[in-house]
Amino acid sequence: MTHSFHPVHSPKLEPELLQPWYNCREYSPSPRLESHVASFWTMGFRPVPDKLGHRVIPDGCVDIVVNLLSPFSRKAAYVVGLTTQSEVLQFSEARSLFGIRIYSESARSILKIPPSALKGERIYLEDVLGLKGMYWVEEILAAKTISDILTVAEHHLVQMLAGSDIAIPPLVYQSMQIIYDHKGNLSVTNLANQVHCSERQLRRVFNQELGLSPKEMLGIVRFQSTLQEFHQGGYSSLVDLSLKYGYYDESHFTNTFRHYYGKSFKALIRKR
Secondary structure, three states: OOOOOOOOOHHHHOHHHOEOOEEEEEEOOOOOOOOOEEEEEEEEEOOOOOOOOEEEOOOOEEEEEEEOOOOOOOOOEEEEOOOOOOEEEOOOOOEEEEEEEEEHHHHHHHHOOOHHHHOOOEEEHHHHHOHHHHHHHHHHHHOOOHHHHHHHHHHHHHHHHHOOOOOOOHHHHHHHHHHHHOOOOOOHHHHHHHOOOOHHHHHHHHHHHOOOOHHHHHHHHHHHHHHHHHHHOOOOOHHHHHHHOOOOOHHHHHHHHHHHHOOOHHHHHOOO
């Protein structure tokens, strides 16, 4: 089943940053994984004086990241939980990374732990999946091409999902589908009414499972939805875009965008 939410990241929005010293690519999952995996991605970075680092922005997803330059499988892969604000990573050494971007509602089924356990931390994959995780990383590190890496990753993910009997709490799953369907453009009160529970109960379940409040997740999905429309060129003006996604006014949109992206929307427009 095709997922309705497709987060966008800075390399797609600022292609002028992609240089010989910095390269990012995304790869779509196969149909059997597209309801669980937002994308596979690679990032290559070679430190150059006075150049920008790698910008990470909130996307409502959990990532498995593998250091392809690691000589050993131990400590070569880690899991990153949900983020709530932008961060620019500065590297002092060259990096070659492979990542798996997993929708928050599918993370528990794959990793056997809720995203809330990852909040604010990077946990080594072997500490999450044990020896199975180490063997998986060994196969990825031994792969010769990105096509081989993708084949290995797909195979293990399909196996893990097939053998999983762990599911996200129904209330969170149902809420996330509504959030995606509305592109984040609804209130917590409206969301609670649609899933027939109190706002207090909704906050409690979201914090327990995702480590985020419903309001924060709504904000991230709404932000990402505006990025998607901007990337596709489907907006006519900043005012129209902010009103379409339920921001109070242009100032509200501008402040929210800067918080999640780390720079202003107007600065992004000037580069288009």
